[in-house]
Amino acid sequence: MSTVIDAPKKVKKIKAVKSHGSDRAFTSPIASAVVTVIAVLWTIPTFGLFVTAFRPNEDIRSTGWWTVFLHPKFTWDNFHAVLFAGGGSIGSQGMIPFAVNSLAITIPAVVLSVGFGLMAAYALAWIPFRFSDHIFYGLFALQGVPLQLSLLPLLTFFATGVKLFGVTIIPSLHIVGTLASVWLPHVMFGMPLVIYLIHNFVAALPREIMEAARVDGANHFEVFRRIVLPLSIPALASIAIFQFLWIWNDLLVALVFAGGTDDVAPLTLHLANLSGNLGSHWENVAPAAIFSIIIPLIVFLSLQRFFVRGLLAGSVK
Amino acid sequence: MVTWSGLLSNAAPKLFQIFAVLAIFFGIYAAAFAYGARIKGKSQSKIALVIFLVPALILAMTGLGIPAIQTIMESFKNADSSKWVGFKNYAVAFQDPEIVRTFINTFAWVIISPVIVTALGLTLATMLNKMKREALAKTLIFMPMAISFVGGSLIWKFVYGYNDPGTPQTGLVGQILTWLHIDPPHLLLWSPWNNGLLMIVYIWGFTGFAMVILSAAIKGIPAEIEEAAQLDGATGIKMFRTITVPMVRNTIIVVLTTAMVGTLKLFDVIHTMTGGNFKTDVLSNRMFDENFVYLNYGRGASLAVLIFLGVIPITYYNIRSLRAERKR
Structure with missing residues (x-):
């Protein structure tokens, strides 16, 4: 059925290629070839590890993965070992609990940073007050503070509170070793960039709509809830995807704030530890790596359009 | 179980x-x-x-x-932050050969990889512009963006894998060298070229981002300008040099500076692939080691401050262009 419908489209496409070839020399067969070669080069490494994850252990050790094209032999055993057999440095319950940790870190961090970010962006764009500009530039400057600078003080703050000259100013939050101690830093570190990206979008909303609503007697809370929030959904979705990938894939924050305990370690951290402990045991490392890639890849491939739009909102004017 | x-x-x-x-x-x-x-x-x-x-x-x-x-x-205090030591941490950092090595490596990273990423991204974006079936190629090149640098590092560690010459090779590079009758070296130990091999992992991960951003900028060039240039006889490389590059100049700078800040703070690739050994250490990884392995908080802090100092000019430049844009 679908082939019948697709047929005319394909003819059109071929025609289009022909008509374009002449007016743009850069889009020549050479360019096509270069792009194809790079796309293949970019995919081979991932593909190699992917294939390896399905090969029997003795094959992984004795031959390269490319030989499977001559002697195809595949097995689920490696995945079974890291997901359902567990034990040793893989962890008594396998890899799945670490994926749960990743979710339990990423979801709150994404929702809270986007939520707080949207409200702050609205305030900076549409509530006139005296230091609005200063705060905006100050936040933008904070983007330039590498998170390396704040890791240790923040860890100390979580453990013992903030002390100045021996006087406790903020008491300890008592969250060391909990999931909150991993997602809270992500929310904090994400604030400047998230506010900036959302501000770009929210500030560009038509002034007339806002003013009309204000004239009708709507207060800031109603304007936010009825106008800004619904109109911002596409922008929020893209920034949420960006944050999701960023936080899911993070290693440094996880190492510092969840380094001590497997209870809250996300997949990336566990994977880094595994590769350290198991070294060249690719029959374990390969399926573990592929497993850790799956969720962000699904999120990315299914929401790619939103994601690209979100990146552009912040980077290209 | x-x-x-x-x-x-x-x-x-x-x-x-x-x-x-x-x-x-x-x-x-x-x-x-x-x-x-x-x-x-x-x-x-x-x-x-x-x-x-x-x-x-x-x-x-x-x-x-x-x-x-x-x-x-x-950063002005000693290892356990009990005493003020002035600039001693910084002075030591600039004398310790191992830390000086991390400066050199970080510097090489910040100069080399952003340039390659941007150049490659710009070339791809230009070539892909108006090419039919660009979506698949774009997705494949962009895909590493979704993969963590930990995952990416393991993917490439496998590509660089070492087996003794003469035995069956399981790493792709080793195999290709063997086919060319070259005895494969232990790639990740192969200083100083191993730094380049690590950069490839970053370039692989970040080029898709550069490509997508630049591609959007290229699509935003007004059609009239392109047509006018074509009427004047500009094609191919000339078109690229005289129209494309100047028109997307600002975007090129955004991509370049983003990559520079990214490489200055780079941690995951080094930590996962070599742990900073074999003369591949960079500032961010060394800072982590000073804080959490050697427990020298003063020196760790001083290295973090040096990363900050590296980022400041870029932030300053960005704020200036942001203000100019807002005033317009």
Whole structure:
């Protein structure tokens, strides 16, 4: 059925290629070839590890993965070992609990940073007050503070509170070793960039709509809830995807704030530890790596359009 | 042994925590909105500011602002932060050959990889522009963006894998060299070229981002300008040099500076692939080791401050162009 419908489209496409070839020399067969070669080069490494994850252990050790094209032999055993057999440095319950940790870190961090970010962006764009500009530039400057600078003080703050000259100013939050101690830093570190990206979008909303609503007697809370929030959904979705990938894939924050305990370690951290402990045991490392890639890849491939739009909102004017 | 009950008893409290955090967040804000909406008159804006803006500012200040100041102070103290030592940490850092090595490596990273990423991204974006079936190629090149640098590092560690010459090769590079009758070296130990091999991992991961951003900028070039140039006889390389590059200049700078900041802070690739051994250490990884392996907080802080100093010119430049843009 679908082939019948697709047929005319394909003819059109071929025609289009022909008509374009002449007016743009850069889009020549050479360019096509270069792009194809790079796309293949970019995919081979991932593909190699992917294939390896399905090969029997003795094959992984004795031959390269490319030989499977001559002697195809595949097995689920490696995945079974890291997901359902567990034990040793893989962890008594396998890899799945670490994926749960990743979710339990990423979801709150994404929702809270986007939520707080949207409200702050609205305030900076549409509530006139005296230091609005200063705060905006100050936040933008904070983007330039590498998170390396704040890791240790923040860890100390979580453990013992903030002390100045021996006087406790903020008491300890008592969250060391909990999931909150991993997602809270992500929310904090994400604030400047998230506010900036959302501000770009929210500030560009038509002034007339806002003013009309204000004239009708709507207060800031109603304007936010009825106008800004619904109109911002596409922008929020893209920034949420960006944050999701960023936080899911993070290693440094996880190492510092969840380094001590497997209870809250996300997949990336566990994977880094595994590769350290198991070294060249690719029959374990390969399926573990592929497993850790799956969720962000699904999120990315299914929401790619939103994601690209979100990146552009912040980077290209 | 993994059991369903084991998995469930592990996951249940964590999933409940996700739910609880979201419920508390939305609950508090529903109440705050209901309260704020009832306040009338002039103080309404003030209440709105407190509810909308203050939490974000507190988060940004406790997460970045205050700790940054603390770390800067820390960098002038000794290993266990019990004594002020002035600039000693910095002086030692510039004399210790191992740390000097990390400066050189970081410098090489910051200069080389952003240039390659941007050049490659720009070339790809130009070539892909108006090419049919660009979507698949674009997705494949962009895909590493979704893969963590930990995952990416392992993918490439496998590509670089070492087996003794003469034995069957399991790493792709080793095999290709063997086919060319070259004895494969232990690639990750092969100083200083191993730094280049690590850069390839970053370039592989970040080129897709550069390509997508630049591609959007190229699509935004007004059609009339391109047509006018074509009427004047500009094609191919000339078109690229005289029209494309100048028109997307600002975007090129954005991509270049983003990559520079990214490489200056780069950690995951080094930590996963070599752990900073074999003369591949960089500032960010060394800072981590000073803090958490050698427990020398003063020196760790001084290295963090040096990363900060490297980022400042870029931030300054960005704020200046942001102000210029806002005034327009």
